[in-house]
Amino acid sequence: MVSEKRAGKDKTRRLTVDFYAQDVLFVAPALLGKILAVKRPSGEIMRHMITETEAYRGVEDRACHASKGKTQRTEVMFRRGGYVYVYFVYGMYWMLNIVTGPENEPQAALIRGIKGYEGPGRLTRALAIDGTFYGEDLTSSDRIWIEDNGYAAKYITTKRVGINYAGQPWVDMPWRFILTA
DNA sequence: TCATTGATTTCA
């Protein structure tokens, strides 16, 4: 797993492929409390704590976009964990997802909220995240990455939002994770 | 509870 050896007293470090390659049901709640860092064209780096996520897991999960097979839009979800899956919905909003798991096992964690901007459409608008972020590699990109600050998050789980079309048993899976402390 | 808004998917 990840080496705990640290240089100096700064505990913040960028998450590596070892983290993202794990199952989405581990990664999605583990992202809570971590820091989403986005670099603006101006060079300014914006950092926000992740407060809410949802898990989308594999071709059998009918709420997961990849359940309909590999398409131009879902291709990135079939890669190994650590890539960014961004898509446009309702004619207005970009959704930010983190690809997880091994190659050819399509999984992703939707970032539904960050501190100060609750809501998946609101956070992408606030951070100016759009389709140009599709396929960015969180382990090497110089404009988007996630940092671990060593914070041990507490959270609750609920049903996922906006996926009633998926039917049973997927609609009732407790795969939404909300930070509580 | 409804308008917004356009890419993606589904049905023909």
Next chain:
DNA sequence: GAAATCAATGAT
């Protein structure tokens, strides 16, 4: 080709 659908938000 056309029609329906949609990981949402904000105003009414």
